[in-house]
Amino acid sequence: MTEHAMPDVAPNTADLFEIIQTTRSMRRLKPDPVPNELIRKILEAGVCAPSGGNMQRWRFLVIRDPKIKQTVGAYYKRAWDEQVAPRYRSGEPAPGMSRERFLRLLDAAEYLAAHIHEAPVWIVPCLEGGTPTRTSGSSIYPAVQNMLLAARALGLGATLTTLYLQFEKEVESALGLPPGFHSYALLPIGYPMGRFGPVRRVALSDIVYDDRWGQLTKICSDPEHPCDGLRSYRFVIPRRTVLSRTILASSSARPRV
Numbered sequence: 001m002t003e004h005a006m007p008d009v010a011p012n013t014a015d016l017f018e019i020i021q022t023t024r025s026m027r028r029l030k031p032d033p034v035p036n037e038l039i040r041k042i043l044e045a046g047v048c049a050p051s052g053g054n055m056q057r058w059r060f061l062v063i064r065d066p067k068i069k070q071t072v073g074a075y076y077k078r079a080w081d082e083q084v085a086p087r088y089r090s091g092e093p094a095p096g097m098s099r100e101r102f103l104r105l106l107d108a109a110e111y112l113a114a115h116i117h118e119a120p121v122w123i124v125p126c127l128e129g130g131t132p133t134r135t136s137g138s139s140i141y142p143a144v145q146n147m148l149l150a151a152r153a154l155g156l157g158a159t160l161t162t163l164y165l166q167f168e169k170e171v172e173s174a175l176g177l178p179p180g181f182h183s184y185a186l187l188p189i190g191y192p193m194g195r196f197g198p199v200r201r202v203a204l205s206d207i208v209y210d211d212r213w214g215q216l217t218k219i220c221s222d223p224e225h226p227c228d229g230l231r232s233y234r235f236v237i238p239r240r241t242v243l244s245r246t247i248l249a250s251s252s253a254r255p256r257v
């Protein structure tokens with residue numbers, strides 16, 4: 001490798017990957033206050049993210065006001081109780097997820113719905129512009145992920161939530177958003193009651209293709225670098241689709257979000 005080709009690797013990359021791999025949705029939070037200094041660090045991480053043309057049409061509402069949290073929290077709970085919980089409870093877990101794990105996820109989501117107003121601080125990332133689209137989302141969700149990672153690095157729990165958007169107008173009015181601005185998420189933040197564990201995701205070997213759609217990657221077949229660094233699991237594929245690895249990869253083997 002020539003001198004120019006040497007990668008400019010930051011000193012603590014191990015820490016970075018550890019943080020990425022343990023940034024889970026932390027839905028059970030203590031009501032203990034979070035110092036401003038930590039919230040500032042989270043926001044600084046947020047604005048380090050890219051945005052289209054570096055326009056930075058973002059605004060970040062930091063909500064601590066108990067009245068606003070009560071009002072918005074009630075809409076969040078209604079959305080959960082009336083629309084989302086019944087759908088989830090009568091549906092199937094994501095492919096590869098056990099029913100037991102799925103039920104634990106629903107319990108945690110239910111807990112958050114009942115207690116979201118108790119999280120000591122919320123960050124609501126907003127963006128200027130008309131109708132939220134995939135393109136506009138691309139200019140705010142990198143900041144959201146940076147903030148989730150920063151919160152984790154500081155020992156704070158958070159969850160990316162969008163469920164409140166079922167009552168978008170009511171919530172944005174309660175948040176006092178001016179015309180022309182929209183919220184893209186609501187991040188309840190606080191010290192977690194539980195521990196940060198590793199995230200669980202589908203195995204790379206099921207979802208990464210080399211050169212052509214459906215051609216499963218060889219990245220994971222190198223015995224010296226097997227893709228087992230993550231605690232990943234395999235898709236559960238209906239038997240009739242298991243004809244070849246290519247079909248397996250291109251048919252029903254898609255993750256549900």
Ligand SMILES: Cc1cc2nc3c(=O)[nH]c(=O)nc-3n(C[C@H](O)[C@H](O)[C@H](O)COP(=O)(O)O)c2cc1C
Nearest residue numbers: 023024025027109112159160161162163164199200
């Ligand atoms: C677009 C999006 C919206 C989400 N909305 C909610 C939500 O409203 N409430 C919630 O409890 N979790 C929400 N989540 C969190 C996901 O459920 C969570 O990331 C996923 O189950 C994986 O779990 P993990 O983050 O613990 O690894 C959302 C995640 C994304 C990416």
